[in-house]
Structure formats: C-alpha cells, structure tokens
Amino acid sequence: MEMERDRLKSILESLLFAAEGPLTAHRIREIVGGVEKREIEALLGELGNEYEVGGRGFRIVEVAGGYQLRTPKENAEWVKNLYKGRPARMSRPLLETLAIIAYKQPITRAEIEAIRGVDVDGVLATLLERRLVRIVARKDVPGRPFLYGTTPEFLELFNLKDLSQLPTLKEMEEMASLPSQQDPSSEQR
Amino acid sequence: MEMERDRLKSILESLLFAAEGPLTAHRIREIVGGVEKREIEALLGELGNEYEVGGRGFRIVEVAGGYQLRTPKENAEWVKNLYKGRPARMSRPLLETLAIIAYKQPITRAEIEAIRGVDVDGVLATLLERRLVRIVARKDVPGRPFLYGTTPEFLELFNLKDLSQLPTLKEMEEMASLPSQQDPSSEQR
Amino acid sequence: MSTSVKLEIFEGPLDLLLHLIKKNEVSITDIPIATITEQYLATLELMQTMNLDVAGEFLVMAATLIHIKSRMLLPAGEDEEEGDEGEDPRAELVRRLLEYQRFKEAAEELQSREILGRDVFARIPDSPEHNPTVVIEQPSLFDLIAALRQILERFPEERVHEVVLERVSVREKMNLLLDSLHQRGRAIFQDLFETATSRLEVVMTFLAMLELVRIRAIRISQEEGMGPIMIELAAPLGEVQDRMAKEGVGDDGDGA
Numbered sequence A, B: 001m002e003m004e005r006d007r008l009k010s011i012l013e014s015l016l017f018a019a020e021g022p023l024t025a026h027r028i029r030e031i032v033g034g035v036e037k038r039e040i041e042a043l044l045g046e047l048g049n050e051y052e053v054g055g056r057g058f059r060i061v062e063v064a065g066g067y068q069l070r071t072p073k074e075n076a077e078w079v080k081n082l083y084k085g086r087p088a089r090m091s092r093p094l095l096e097t098l099a100i101i102a103y104k105q106p107i108t109r110a111e112i113e114a115i116r117g118v119d120v121d122g123v124l125a126t127l128l129e130r131r132l133v134r135i136v137a138r139k140d141v142p143g144r145p146f147l148y149g150t151t152p153e154f155l156e157l158f159n160l161k162d163l164s165q166l167p168t169l170k171e172m173e174e175m176a177s178l179p180s181q182q183d184p185s186s187e188q189r
Numbered sequence C: 001m002s003t004s005v006k007l008e009i010f011e012g013p014l015d016l017l018l019h020l021i022k023k024n025e026v027s028i029t030d031i032p033i034a035t036i037t038e039q040y041l042a043t044l045e046l047m048q049t050m051n052l053d054v055a056g057e058f059l060v061m062a063a064t065l066i067h068i069k070s071r072m073l074l075p076a077g078e079d080e081e082e083g084d085e086g087e088d089p090r091a092e093l094v095r096r097l098l099e100y101q102r103f104k105e106a107a108e109e110l111q112s113r114e115i116l117g118r119d120v121f122a123r124i125p126d127s128p129e130h131n132p133t134v135v136i137e138q139p140s141l142f143d144l145i146a147a148l149r150q151i152l153e154r155f156p157e158e159r160v161h162e163v164v165l166e167r168v169s170v171r172e173k174m175n176l177l178l179d180s181l182h183q184r185g186r187a188i189f190q191d192l193f194e195t196a197t198s199r200l201e202v203v204m205t206f207l208a209m210l211e212l213v214r215i216r217a218i219r220i221s222q223e224e225g226m227g228p229i230m231i232e233l234a235a236p237l238g239e240v241q242d243r244m245a246k247e248g249v250g251d252d253g254d255g256a
Helices: A005-018 A025-032 A037-053 A073-082 A092-104 A109-116 A121-129 A152-157 A169-176 B005-018 B025-032 B037-053 B073-083 B092-104 B109-116 B121-129 B152-157 C013-023 C033-049 C056-073 C091-111 C141-159 C163-184 C189-193 C199-214 C237-247
Strands: A059-063 A066-070 A089-091 A133-138 A146-150 B059-063 B066-070 B133-138 B146-150 C135-137 C186-188 C218-222 C229-233
Touching: A005 A025, A005 A037, A005 A066, A005 B073, A025 A037, A025 A066, A025 B073, A037 A059, A073 B005, A073 B025, A089 A092, A092 A109, A092 A121, A092 A146, A109 A121, A109 A146, A121 A133, B005 B025, B005 B037, B005 B066, B025 B037, B025 B066, B037 B059, B092 B109, B092 B121, B092 B146, B092 C091, B109 B121, B109 B146, B109 C091, B121 B133, C013 C033, C013 C056, C013 C091, C033 C056, C056 C091, C163 C186, C163 C199, C163 C218, C163 C229, C163 C237, C186 C189, C199 C218
Parallel strands: none
Antiparallel strands: A059 A066, A089 C135, A133 A146, B059 B066, B133 B146, C186 C229, C218 C229
C-alpha cells in the first residue's frame, strides 16, 4: 500500500510519541507495513530536521539502536520544574504500613514489623516526614517503645471525615474478595 | 522577563510532552513564570491548531481540567500496534455502571443496582481497580454505605474536560405522558 | 455464586424487557403487558433449556410482570392495593425502564467518545527519578484496602506444610470467637487479638472472623465518631451453631 509522505510522517510522529522507549526502524516497519526501512529513516531525518529548524519542543534522537522523541536541552530548565512539588506518591510498602497503622493504632514499630514481616524503618520515617503518621504515646512495656497513629493529614489524603469512615472489616472483605475474574461479563467482548 | 512567542511555544510543547498527565494552565504558569494565563491559553490554542492543520501526529486536548498531548484518532490503527496484547476493552456492564455513577454521583452501590436491575459487585471492583471510580464518602443513612464518584482518570479516559462536558442525559420526557388510561381491555389481544 | 451468569446479550431483566419492547415496536409508556410477559417468560424458559443459570433478578421480574398483568385484568376500582386507585399498575415498571434506558444510552455515548488507549494515545513518560516499584498517585481508600489484602495474601506462605493444622486452627478460632462473644456480648475488634501469641495466630483469628462474617454469624459495626470497631453475634449462639453445621463449617467433620 502506497502511503502519502505527509500521512506517513504524521503516523511516525504518533508512534514515536506514544512509544514507551526507543523504536527501531525495523519495528516501525513492522507496524506501518509496506514501507522501506530506508524510506522510514529518511522521513525520520526530515522530521528531526523540521523540529530543529522550527525550534520545536521535541527532538528526534537516535538512542539504543532506535529512535526516540525527547525534549531539547535548551528547555530542560523548565521541564525539570514539572517534577517539582508533585502530589504525594505512595509505594506499596508505604501503603501497606499505613494500612496497618490505620487499623491497628496505636501500634509499635515491632508490632508493625511482625505483621509485615520486614523491617519498616525507612517506610516509617517517610510516613512521619509526610505527616501521615505520628507518635501518639509510649507503650507501657519494657523499653517503652513509641506507639504510632495516623494524623489529620492522613484523613485528608484519603478523603475521610474521621477514622470511623475507614471501611469496616466486613466491607473490606466484600471489596477485597472481588477479583475481577469472578465477573465474567466485565472484561470480555 | 519577556519571552518570545516562538520560544514560549517550544517550551509549552516540551512541557506537554514531558508531563505525566494533563497540565493546567495554572501549573504551566507556575513553571514558566511571568506569563499571563490568557497568553498561555492562546498559545496552546495556536499550537493545537498548527497540529491539526498540518496533519501532525499529535493533538492538544483539554481534558480533566488541563491540557494534554494525544495522538489523533486517525492514527489509532497504527499506534495500537505498539501496545499489542493489552487492549483497553470496556464491556457493556462496565460502561453502564460507569455512566450511572458519572451522572448520579455520589451514589451508593444499592442505588446503582436499583437502576441496573442486577448486582454490580464485580463490575464495581473492576472500576475501582482501574481507578475510574472511587469512594468519595459515606451516606448518612443506616449502614452508612459508601458513596461512589468518578475520578480524574475517568475524565482522561473519555476525553472530558470536566463533568459538565458529559452529554446531557436524554430527558425523561416520556415520563410526562405516563399511561393514565385505566382501560385494561386494551391489553387483551 | 452463579447469579452473575447472564444470558450473553442481556445485561439483566430490564435489558431483556427493553429488547422485547423494541422487538414488538411498542412504546415503553404503553406496554402490552400480556404479550411482553409471555415473551419474557418464554425467553427465561429458553435460557433454562440452554442450561443457562437464570439469575434471581430475572425471576423477580417475572413475578413482577405476572403481578402487573393480574392487576391490569381487574376491573377499574376493584384494585384495592395501596389505595392508588388511578395509577396504572405499569407505572413503576415504566419509570424503571425509562431510567435504565437513559443510562444505557449514556453508556453508548461514552463508548463513542475518543477513548484513551483505544482511539487516542498519550505518552507514558519516563520520569527522571524512575522508580521501579509500583507507585500510585493520589492513593484512594480502595488502595488502602488492597494494601491490607496484600498483607493477608503474604501470610499463607507459612501454611504450605501446615494446611491441616491451619484448617483446624481457623475452625478452632471460629468457635473460640463465638464463645468469647457469647460471654462478653460485644467486643472491641482489637481486643479479640489480645491473646494472640504469634503472627500466625493473628492471621488465623482474622481469617476466622472473616469466615464468621461471611456466613453471617457475627456482625461488625462502628460507633459514631472515632468509635472502635465492634463485634457481636448476629444471632443467639445456638442458632449460629446450627447454621454453621448446615453450612458445613466450624465442625471438624467427624461429628466430634
């Protein structure tokens, strides 16, 4: 199938844009079909040139044996700012620890570790730093370890009015026992 | 600092390209500094127009309260091939449930089920897992059931700027003309 | 449960009714109830002969249709129900059908939009501080629940070689919990874990509790405000034990 050059360029742009990593000319050829590798390389060269001459916000770079869209160096200063002050991100260990503290507060670090089966030093520090948990008291046992509990910021993050709004065990069971494969109608078709 | 329009456009392109989700004009303004929101919106409009007229491989869409680069629909056929093996299928139960939640939020599971006439356990779990709906609160009735609402991801998925962009529901105009004739004999064939 | 099995094309009784109404080219607001009921029942029968499990909601609707039909046959005025003399017996059904239809149409509208990942694609950027662990932006309550589930999922590793022991123990725990609740009346969730001496035991107690909730032997509730999670028997102990025996849970299988 013969395709117009401009049409092909548009498709190449879309592919480079949406790809998760560098795309080889070979892979592009597989996708568009019926176009010579040499032609693809020529078009990518043209595109890259247009970006550069036009002072656009992307460049085509050859990397790891493939082609990739990237932002030009002269815009780096601004692009960097994108990653500043992003909303709080939560890793799984963080969430799990938070869940344990939320449901079992007040709780000591040793008790959290007994449940999680791994040490939670770093995670706990992060949670404290983000003000999602706090030290609420000391436990009256030898060593008098700290007891941890959640903060108002925790409620805010999860959009809870108060702790009583946490799902009850029953609701938890209802929701957690709903793997999507149990519903034959939801995924197929 | 006064910046050249073309330079600014290049930076806008880079920002949209590198962003992890839709960018609000407000956020862009924070990043570039010293530029009016109105100006940013105008430039984004120009850029979007250039892409469209030039038949480029991206479009600027207004979605979930911000701006985002996306590939145009006419290139979908090719771009799809980049992601072999993970189609984002939306089944009818999923879509119906989502529609009900979108229009009637906040809404409880029982209320959704009353409308659909079938239980929505599995479907709701899938929607929660896909982060298309979320628990927004509890309803102040006995049992304090969860109230569900849509997420920004929902808006992104369906290319909606905000909830007000949902197509208006067909009015229940027929309700006005409910059958009132008490002539059961019209029933007998 | 098999109630989620649906006749492929019909999402539920309302969907089936809309289909029949369309097929017969009649108006939703003036359903020829006899005809539609007949066809509805015929469809259910077909489903059954095809060995499809007819979900409960289909049967409930069948009963509703038959009820409406019988009311339509009554001469006007003899219908005593609810005292709503002037109301068409079909009115409530019509209201439900219209409402369902609206959302069916809305779903189709959604379906026809430019869907991300189907019609249009955005970039999946590799952020500078690329993090290999699963990262969730703006976690929701559901994430919290999922996290807790993951904790529970990790525990079973211990039971690989202790399957029998564990089963016995959970049963044992269920009975212990019931006894304890019988004595105390109500208990605070955390207190029920007080006597646990190992991680395994905590999990067992937790599993036992979930199982008891599942068979509706116990009830879990929360007070207003910052109140603790409270646990209590859902019925008198004897009744609960009968139910457990019937369900085949809680006993050791040898009648002991």
